[in-house]
Amino acid sequence: MSMLINALAPVFGDDMRVEAAQHPSAVACCTVPRERFAEAARVLKKTYALLAAEWATDETELGRGFCVYACYRWGREYLIVRSPLPSSDPRFPSLTKKFLPAYRFERQIQSLMGVEPTGHPDMRPWIKFEDWPQDAFPLRKTFDSSKPMKRLEGEYQWARAAGEGVYEIPVGPVHAGIIEPGHFRFQAVGEMVVNLEERLGYVHKGIEKKFEALTWREGVRLAGRVSGDTTVAHALGYSIAVESMEDSVIPERAHWLRALYLERERIANHLGDIGAICNDAAFAFMLYQLSRLRELVLRTNSALFGHRFIMDRVLPGGVAVDLDARGKRLILSELEAISKDFEKVVKIYEESASLDDRVRDTGILTPEKARELCVVGIVARASGLNLDCRIFNPFPPYDQYDRLELDVPVKITGDVHARTWVRVEEVRESIRIVRFIIENLPEGPIAADIGDPGPDTMGFSAVEGWRGEIIYWTQAGPRGEINRCMVRDPSSVNWLGLEQAIPGNIVPDFPLCNKSFNQSYSGHDL
C-alpha cells in the first residue's frame, strides 16, 4: 500500500520523515527539505504518480514558518510531501516543469500566500487581481480580512499572438445566460482558434481564509457553499477530513445515506448537463426533456430531505435527515419514471445524425494531454484515465465490491461525445446504486458525536463529486482550531484541460466544448 513512500525512501534516506500528525492512516505525509521538494516530484513522476494538489500553509501560530505541500496520487494511494520554509525566505523549487497542474497551483500560492515558487515560468498573479496591493497576501495570518483593501491601478498581461489575420475575441467576464463570470481570450485566424487563455478569479470570495475564522462545526456550512451545484460532495469532503483527524467512527447507516445524497446529486447534475450540451448544438428538445427529469429529482429531494440540492444535510459525524419507508417508496417510483424517460431521450440522442456530427471529434482532450494535466472526474474518464474515488478511495457502501459491482465508464476519444456519454452511463450507474442503497440500507443511528481535533493534527479526504475528485486537507492550530482548510475542487485542474482542448477547434464550437467540461467558477476561485 505504500508504493510511493517506497519509491521515495531509498532516494531520500534520512532526509525524509513521515509525519504522525497526518490522518487518516492510509494517507502518508512526509517532510523533505525544501531543496529536495522538486526532486521528490521527479522521483514520483517516474512511478507514474499524478499531482492531485499543491498548496501552502502559514504555520507561524504552530511555531514554524511557512510550509508547502504537494499531494500525489497513484492508483488507490495518496501521498503528501511537505517542505517547511523559513518565514524570512519563503521560497520553494517549482514543480511546474514536472507536473503541469502545478502551473496554476503555484501561481495561486504566490498570489494568495506570498510564497514564491522559484523557476516558475509564469509569475503573473492568479485569482488575485492587479488592483490588489503587492504585499496583500490574504492567506497569511498577518492579513486582516476585516479591513477593506486599498485598490491600485494595474493591467493583466495577456498572452499575445501576432501575424497576418490573427484577431482577438474577448469573451466575458459577464456572459449571456445565467452562468458565473470568467474571462476567455481567444486568438483566432479566421474561425480557427490558435490559442485560448482563461482568466478566472472573478468570484473569489476568500473561502479558505473564511474557514480559519470558523469552528469545525460551522465549517461544514461554508464547505457546502463552495460550489452550489456540488454542495453534498463538498460538505461530505469536509466532513470526512474533519472526522479523519480524530479517527472518528461514523455509523454505517450515515455512510449509506451520504452515498445516497451523493448519487442523487450526480443524477440531477448529469441530467441537466446532458441536456445543456445538446442545447448548445441547438438541439433544444433534449434540454427541455432532461430539465424536466432533473426537476423531478430535485422535487423529490425537497420533499424528502427538505432541500432541493440537499444542502446542509451532511455534517461531521453523520447526516441530518433520515429516510423512512415512505421515502424509499417515493425514490423507487421516481427512479422508475426517470429511468424509463431517460432511456427514451438517450435513444433520441443516439439516433440524431445532426447532433452526432456536432459532438464527435469536437474539443478533443487526448489521453496523453489528460495525463499531463492530471485532470480528474468526468473529464479524465472521457479521456481514458480511469480515476474514481468511489472505487479508489471508497467509503461504505462503495467498498462492497462483490455486492455493488460498481462499474465506472471510461471512454478514450476525449471529445464532447465522450464526456456526454460518460455522463449518460454514470446516470444509469447512479440509478442502480441508489436502488442498491435503498434495498440494503442498514439500520442504526444516522449520526455520532465526534470530538474536536487535537492541536497540530492534519486531516485529508478525497470524495468523488459529480465533476470529479474533491480534496479537502485540514490542519488544526495550537488550540485545536482551524489553522488551514485547503479545498481542491475538480475545476482547479480541469479548467486547464478545457484551455488545452480548444486550440484547433473553430470559434463557434467553443460553447459546446465548454459545456461538455462544465467546470465550476466558484469552486475554482474559492
Place this chain on the structure above:
Amino acid sequence: MSMSPLVIEALQVALLIGGAPLFIGWVRMLKCWTQNRSSASIFQPYRDLAKLLSKDVVLAGNASWIFRFTPYLVFGTVILAGAVVPMLYLKLPLAPSADVIVLVGLFSIARFFTALAGMDIGTAFGGMGSSREMLVASLAEPAMLMAIFTVSLANRSTSLSHIAGVIYSGQSLFKPSLSFAFIAYILITLAETGRIPVDNPSTHLELTMLHEAMILEYSGRHLALIEWAGMMKLFIFMALGSALFFPMGIASVDDPLMIVIAGAVLLLKLAASAVVLVLIETGLAKMRLFRLTEFLGSAFLMATLGMLSFFILE
C-alpha cells in the same frame, strides 16, 4: 365591383408589416409544442416589439451614420421586397418595377449594410458575425439565383407576376425542374432567414451566432426595426415560395371577395409552411459552421439539376 390596385398593394404591405410578428409568434408556438412545452401567447412578438420601441437607444460612442442608418434601410428594403412579391394579387402595380433578380438584390443591400453596421462599432463579435454572414451570402445568393433562373426558364420570364400567373394557369405544374428548384429553395430559405440548422435564432451564445452577432450592439427602436425586418423576411420567403411553387389562391382579378379569399389562403399556406419549418428545426441540431458549404452547395446542385432537367426533359 373592383378595387384599385393601389389599395390592394397597400393592403398587402399592411398585411406584411402587421402579420409578420403574428407569423413568428405562430412559429414559436409550434416550436414550444414540439418540445412538449407550453408556449407564450401568439401575440408575444408584438409585445416584444412594443417594449423595444419604447426603450431608449444606447449608442456606442464611435458609432457612425452607417450604424444609425442601417435599421431604417433594412426595414425599408424588406418592405419594398414585400411589395413586389405577389401575395394577394397577380397584377400588383409595383410588380413590374422589380423582377426576381432585383428582389435578390434588395435582400443583398439589406445584408450588405447590416454587415457594415456589424463592423462599425469595432467589437470582435460584430466583425465575426459580418464575416460569417458574408460566407453564407456568398454561397446562398448564387444558389438562390440559380433556383430562380430555373423557375424563370420554365416559365419564360423573370417577372414574379408572370411566373405565378403561368403556374397558376396550370401550364407548368409539377415539372421535374420545378421540383428540384423547390428543394433548393427550402434549403436557401433556412440559410437566408437564419434558421436551424444554419443559425439558431434563439441562442444567447455570442460565439456561435451568425446573424445575431452582427446586431448585438443594437438596442431600442433600432433593434426593434431590425428584428421586425427579420420577421418580415421570413414572411416574405414563405410567401415567395408559395407564389413561385404553389400560387393557387392568389387573386387574378381585382374583386374584393377574391382578395379576401387570397388573404385567407395565404394565411393557411403560411401556417402550413411554419409546421414544416418547425419540424425541420426541432429535428435537427445546428450544423458545424463549415458544413454550411456542403449544405448550400447541395442547394446549388439541386438548382442546377433543375435547370439541366429543364433542358433535357422539357
